[in-house]
Amino acid sequence: MKFIVTEQNREYEFLLSPGIFTIGRDRTCDLALESKRVSRRHMSCTVTQNEIRVRDMGSRNHIYVGGVQAKEALLKDGDEVRVGDVKLVFRAAGPEAFPGTPRRPGGAGPAAEASLEDAEATPELGSLVPQGAAETRPQLVQQAGRWFVRDAATGRQVEIVPAAQARLPAPRKSLLATTKGKLLLAGAGLLVLVLLFLALLRGPEVQTQEAASAAEFNQKIALALESLGRGETAEARRLAEGARLLRPRSETAAIVAELTDLWDPWRKDFFAYYRKVETALQNLYGSHAGREIENFVREYKDWIDQELEYLRRAQRGKAAFEQDRYEDAWQELKDIPQGSPIRERDADLFTNVRASLHRHLKTQMQSAAVRQDWAIARQWAQKLSDDFPEEEPDTDQVLSRYIEFQNHAELMQTAKTALSEQGFAEAEQALLSIPQGSPYYAEAARLLQRAKAGGQYARALALYNQGSGEEAVEVLSSQDTDAARVLKRHVEQVVALRKAAVEEQREMNLVRAQQQWQSLVQIETDPDNYYRKEALRELDAMSERQSDLARQLAEHAAKLYKDQEYEKARKLYEQAMVMDPEGRTGALALEKMLEQGRMDYRRALNLKSKDPQRALELFTRACRLLPPEDKYYNWAAEQKRELEQKP
Numbered sequence: 001m002k003f004i005v006t007e008q009n010r011e012y013e014f015l016l017s018p019g020i021f022t023i024g025r026d027r028t029c030d031l032a033l034e035s036k037r038v039s040r041r042h043m044s045c046t047v048t049q050n051e052i053r054v055r056d057m058g059s060r061n062h063i064y065v066g067g068v069q070a071k072e073a074l075l076k077d078g079d080e081v082r083v084g085d086v087k088l089v090f091r092a093a094g095p096e097a098f099p100g101t102p103r104r105p106g107g108a109g110p111a112a113e114a115s116l117e118d119a120e121a122t123p124e125l126g127s128l129v130p131q132g133a134a135e136t137r138p139q140l141v142q143q144a145g146r147w148f149v150r151d152a153a154t155g156r157q158v159e160i161v162p163a164a165q166a167r168l169p170a171p172r173k174s175l176l177a178t179t180k181g182k183l184l185l186a187g188a189g190l191l192v193l194v195l196l197f198l199a200l201l202r203g204p205e206v207q208t209q210e211a212a213s214a215a216e217f218n219q220k221i222a223l224a225l226e227s228l229g230r231g232e233t234a235e236a237r238r239l240a241e242g243a244r245l246l247r248p249r250s251e252t253a254a255i256v257a258e259l260t261d262l263w264d265p266w267r268k269d270f271f272a273y274y275r276k277v278e279t280a281l282q283n284l285y286g287s288h289a290g291r292e293i294e295n296f297v298r299e300y301k302d303w304i305d306q307e308l309e310y311l312r313r314a315q316r317g318k319a320a321f322e323q324d325r326y327e328d329a330w331q332e333l334k335d336i337p338q339g340s341p342i343r344e345r346d347a348d349l350f351t352n353v354r355a356s357l358h359r360h361l362k363t364q365m366q367s368a369a370v371r372q373d374w375a376i377a378r379q380w381a382q383k384l385s386d387d388f389p390e391e392e393p394d395t396d397q398v399l400s401r402y403i404e405f406q407n408h409a410e411l412m413q414t415a416k417t418a419l420s421e422q423g424f425a426e427a428e429q430a431l432l433s434i435p436q437g438s439p440y441y442a443e444a445a446r447l448l449q450r451a452k453a454g455g456q457y458a459r460a461l462a463l464y465n466q467g468s469g470e471e472a473v474e475v476l477s478s479q480d481t482d483a484a485r486v487l488k489r490h491v492e493q494v495v496a497l498r499k500a501a502v503e504e505q506r507e508m509n510l511v512r513a514q515q516q517w518q519s520l521v522q523i524e525t526d527p528d529n530y531y532r533k534e535a536l537r538e539l540d541a542m543s544e545r546q547s548d549l550a551r552q553l554a555e556h557a558a559k560l561y562k563d564q565e566y567e568k569a570r571k572l573y574e575q576a577m578v579m580d581p582e583g584r585t586g587a588l589a590l591e592k593m594l595e596q597g598r599m600d601y602r603r604a605l606n607l608k609s610k611d612p613q614r615a616l617e618l619f620t621r622a623c624r625l626l627p628p629e630d631k632y633y634n635w636a637a638e639q640k641r642e643l644e645q646k647p
Contacts, residue, residue, distance in 0.1 A: 004089040021045045037061050037084030041286050058285030217246045222292040224256050236260045251287040270341035274304055310342045326357040374406035408440045415447050427451040449483025467530035469495035494524050494531050550580040566624040597625030601636045616643045
């Protein structure tokens with residue numbers, strides 16, 4: 001098994017045998033690479049007789065198997081592994097130049113031990129070995145002090161003789177052939193045996209000491225990390241220094257010591273130090289493969305990632321809040337737990353969003369109740385209860401009241417249907433179920449009188465609902481009942497409003513006409529009534545005719561704005577916006593006033609310390625430009641009061 005390594009436009013082999021190998025930029029790795037994109041200890045390889053498994057050792061640029069990032073992977077023949085910008089192709093089969101011995105480019109193997117004088121016999125390590133070369137390559141043989149090259153295929157052998165041997169003078173007698181040389185050789189051998197014996201005696205003791213030192217080192221590192229986890233930085237620093245005394249050159253001990261210096265500042269100011277802590281954790285993971293370190297790094301790396309996700313959510317919540325999207329803002333913020341650094345840093349954001357959401361939900365709920373749209377009001381009340389559980393008792397009461405009012409609305413509809421079909425008894429029963437205090441009580445009392453009036457009353461009511469109000473008044477005038485008198489006054493009021501509205505329209509006084517029609521709609525709530533339908537039709541038809549008047553109001557408001565009469569201008573713009581059927585005339589001008597007021601507020605804040613007088617002028621103008629219900633108005637008014645109170 002082997003890797004075909006492609007690094008910096010050169011290719012070579014890295015042979016594999018059973019065992020564990022490391023690959024990285026550090027020169028102590030089994031396969032040392034030169035690329036700066038490779039971590040010091042980038043990847044480990046576990047090789048058995050049948051398989052090879054690779055594992056990322058916490059590298060910065062990760063490993064990719066078949067183009068896919070992997071933490072750990074089992075390789076098959078032909079798989080490509082990317083380590084930084086170095087490519088390793090795994091080959092499971094094929095002969096090896098030196099079985100069982102991993103090699104690096106430029107390293108020395110067994111073949112280097114026997115160098116031939118003609119320098120032709122031994123291939124350089126790192127070159128590719130052809131298929132079958134292991135069975136047919138020449139063999140170097142020594143016989144009786146002479147060297148021969150044997151052909152493995154034929155069995156023939158050829159003696160190695162220097163080319164100029166015949167012309168050389170006879171060699172001098174070797175020192176080993178003399179008695180003195182033999183004695184020197186025997187003495188050297190005896191000295192080697194004595195040194196070997198002493199080394200064998202001391203070996204187990206040294207190994208035991210080294211093993212004990214390694215165990216003590218690992219224990220101190222593990223205890224230092226546990227102390228950091230409990231926040232005991234002084235104890236962690238003491239243990240880390242003890243580990244450094246055991247192994248002064250240990251990168252792991254140096255990184256743990258660095259973490260002890262960062263730990264307290266980081267826990268106090270997460271966002272100022274988290275990048276340094278994250279880098280130290282990554283370096284710690286790459287420096288040591290122990291399970292305690294792996295668990296420690298994973299725990300705090302996950303915590304950093306979670307807090308950064310909370311930071312992104314807080315940023316999205318802030319953007320939504322600035323756009324007055326309070327529900328979206330709170331949706332982003334509400335699940336960020338207490339104790340999170342982002343809650344401590346941006347405490348005002350959480351407070352302001354929660355207060356604004358509470359105000360928004362209450363306003364929407366009350367608006368729906370005013371419209372008597374009880375289903376929508378109940379929805380807003382339920383949201384209020386869900387987002388503010390501390391107000392649940394009060395909200396439950398409001399929900400119960402809205403449910404009751406919705407039932408009253410259904411009873412009113414039942415009574416009106418019965419009255420239209422002359423079912424006076426059924427109408428009276430439904431109306432009697434509506435208690436005093438209900439928003440429908442006044443109308444129910446009026447309808448109850450109608451139900452009690454009988455036939456004439458029903459005939460007058462029918463005439464009125466069909467648009468014959470004057471005739472209905474004549475019929476009711478002959479009846480001496482409270483119901484008839486109440487209905488008569490109601491019909492007279494509606495008929496008078498209609499006449500006034502028609503007259504105003506004839507005189508082209510559209511504003512007054514609109515007010516009359518709107519008053520009629522407010523008085524007559526029966527959707528089937530002729531006068532109500534006519535008023536709604538006229539209001540719709542008036543929208544087009546009001547466009548000209550809306551433009552005139554907007555032009556006059558623009559002049560007032562130019563003369564710095566901002567309050568009057570805003571009121572005219574609001575009227576123009578209401579009268580414009582599309583609701584846009586005056587809206588853009590109001591938006592510009594709103595933006596100008598907020599801009600004045602921000603500029604005044606910047607000038608508050610440098611030029612208080614100018615800041616006061618800007619705060620004053622902001623209050624005049626902004627509507628009182630705008631939050632910037634309240635802020636500007638507060639700043640204005642503060643400056644006015646200063647001597």
